[in-house]
Amino acid sequence: MLDLTQDIRSDWTVDEVEALLRLPLLELVGRASEIHRRHHDPEDIQKASLLSIKTGGCPEDCAYCPQSAHHKEVELDREKLMNPGHVVSLAKRAQQAGAERFCMGAAWRQVRDGEEFDNVLDMVRGVRKLGMEACVTLGMLKPHQAQALADAGLTAYNHNLDTSPEFYGEIIGTRTYRDRLETLSYCRDAGIDLCCGGIIGMGESWRDRASMLQVLAGFDPHPESVPINALIAIPGTPLEGRDKVQAFDLLRMVATARITMPKTRVRLSAGRSDFSAAEQALCFLAGANSVFYGDVLLTAPNAGTGDDRDMFAALGALPEA
Template identity: 60%
Template sequence: MSPEADRPSADPDIRHDWTIAEILDLLQTPLLDLLHQAQTLHRRHNPGNHIQLATLLSVKTGGCAENCAYCPQSAHYETPVAKEPTLGVTEVLTQAQAAKDQGATRFCMGWAWREIQDGPAFDAMVAMVEGVKSLGLEACVTAGMLKASQAERLAAAGLTAYNHNLDTSPEYYGEIITTRTYGDRLQTLAHVRQAGMTVCSGGIIGLGETLGDRAQMLQILANLSPHPESVPINTLVAVAGTPLQDQAPVDPLDLVRMCAVARITMPKARVRLSAGRRQLSREAQVLCFMAGANSMFYGDKLLTTDNPDRQQDLELLAAIGAKPLEPFQDLPH
């Protein structure tokens, strides 16, 4: 946490001193009361019923050295996801243009790596970032651990945000991943922030964690100063061949609660509905928006996971009177 965390905020809604007990209490608040609190804060800090549409493309698929128990791209498991050739710059920018034409305003690119290696692959990533920004889109990258020098180079290329999720609490983390530490994740977030980029970091529910684990993950995110600008809330999509293949589905109301508490603790963040949205009914998604979610992944795929149909998403936004957020709105300059 940066030194700014100890300074009083000019906005009393913005705090960086949340306790696990406070957040656990919020997660257990009667749902209607929790929704009212979250929606009140949401309207105060995010007026206009705008929802960001972000498209996520897998640039490098499969063969990852990490052993994340939820991930079908890990080389440690036999899953339906095969290792594929890495996409080239031209193909990625073609898909970025298509995403823009279909209404997306943030283009996110993912590489199944443990960490970025300097060299031709990183050079190509930088070129992709420059190309996406030239299209007028926000550009986001997720590619594992990141060195300070690499963060600075991506920032110079115009990268809007770097995604690196915490996934769960520090205590439960070792049950899910052993090929890197929680401290490694926090170090990458620090490099991103120090380079002047915005931070995209959230987590996953449904991994077998406790309510206390969810509270601690949110506490760590909410006590970063400044808060992450984007907070993806994922629900596990159990994939055959992974250690979590038999995990029970998440109750959609648990996701609603996570969105609400993320909104209360990080009032200005873009809280993003991410993996697992295809399993949600329209009504469950609307409850998430009521709880303060104001971003969602938009497009047929999230890396290797199916996502709702674009047209269905546009119809849903129209039905609730929401509007797509224009790029670069409400981001620090």
């Protein structure tokens, strides 16, 4: 039996995490819910809106991603970097719909200094002036770029690990695991919160899932937010034939993330539209306390805002209009 009395730890082993994942489901959810209530208001569910500010043409070969230039059969319109003023106007609209954090994603392998990066910095400043949290995902960073984002007021940087170190090479060949960890360290050094999670349903084993969570729980301090994504198998990508993730598999990941990272915001992210309100409510019970909120996630569909408002109203966590 694992000792959960000292619940803030950064020394989890893969065996310990896998043992949690394999607990009887009701026992696992019960433990996670207890820890969640110890550290969080269970009615506090953060709503984050996500916008693709530059779409398609990415030189990375991520097997799950429709924005990769390697996947020629994907039907996707490429779009240049948006105008900062337009982005801020969309952030204001998201805020009026109930979003508290505005996340901006650009399909870049890495940030390059110059006009486009300067425009992103303007976007961050504009979102922060609205009183919203600002998050970006731009690919790899250098230390001075992380500092520039911090100086602009960036709240968090999203840079997912995607999967375990052991399975990573099956999904991505153009960027190493160490590359990802370096960018995260630059953000931490600059005082930026980390938004870092992964994807399930890509063909990985339960051991791989445990290994990914062990890496995340090994950060000291833990990432401030951990998105748990269920693969959306986009036609034209190498993973287009994968089966949909089952709700109980997602629930196990959420509960184990909550136990291993008690103070972290655990976010229901991509694939949420495949799960019913009741299935999502189980995830909130198990420790999820953030969602991506809006009709689109970068280039993939998300649960509709209207459906979400109905769900949150039923849960007593209605976002303010």
